[in-house]
Amino acid sequence: AQTVTQSQPEMSVQEAETVTLSCTYDTSESDYYLFWYKQPPSRQMILVIRQEAYKQQNATENRFSVNFQKAAKSFSLKISDSQLGDAAMYFCAARTSYDKVIFGPGTSLSVIP
Amino acid sequence: EADIYQTPRYLVIGTGKKITLECSQTMGHDKMYWYQQDPGMELHLIHYSYGVNSTEKGDLSSESTVSRIRTEHFPLTLESARPSHTSQYLCASSSGDEQYFGPGTRLTVT
Numbered sequence: 001a002q003t004v005t006q007s008q009p010e011m012s013v014q015e016a017e018t019v020t021l022s023c024t025y026d027t028s029e030s031d032y033y034l035f036w037y038k039q040p041p042s043r044q045m046i047l048v049i050r051q052e053a054y055k056q057q058n059a060t061e062n063r064f065s066v067n068f069q070k071a072a073k074s075f076s077l078k079i080s081d082s083q084l085g086d087a088a089m090y091f092c093a094a095r096t097s098y099d100k101v102i103f104g105p106g107t108s109l110s111v112i113p
Numbered sequence: 114e115a116d117i118y119q120t121p122r123y124l125v126i127g128t129g130k131k132i133t134l135e136c137s138q139t140m141g142h143d144k145m146y147w148y149q150q151d152p153g154m155e156l157h158l159i160h161y162s163y164g165v166n167s168t169e170k171g172d173l174s175s176e177s178t179v180s181r182i183r184t185e186h187f188p189l190t191l192e193s194a195r196p197s198h199t200s201q202y203l204c205a206s207s208s209g210d211e212q213y214f215g216p217g218t219r220l221t222v223t
Binding site for chain 1: 144146148153154155156158161163171172203205207210211212214215216217
């Protein structure tokens, strides 16, 4: 069975600082995709960043980057220069060839001014 | 923002009522999904569809039903609402890797 685990229910970061959100996953598939989604309070869930498992290079989107450790099945999200608008629930997710996406339990990120 | 819509956004309804939560997308995506999410909690897949006339149950058992008569429309129906159905329901669509989410319907059954 495919599972996604986020061990940090809540995190906080000072504005302009860097924070890393952890995610581990378990899948027997060799071909899969990993995602980080952001869900701001009372707003729509949006994709932050994605990583194809076959790519060794870590994905980067502006201030957001991932540390993908395939052997360890780890997929952490780093947010640099944190902004107040980064405050949200962050969900790690995995999709295999079966096209179903499994979400982790989420990490609530607070940004302290 | 993605072109996926859900109505109503908020619904308070009495026990035993029949309700339909609407979800529409204008992106022409074949795949659509319904998730149930309690506040601040993880998402649970309750239904999905790979195209017209295709519907499947998700990982979380649900008393709701869905239909997919048109590509753009994926409504979810509860024949008899109960307080245990109180939750947020998120609709999503996809044509490939990324899922696009609607704003959600927050349902309260009294």
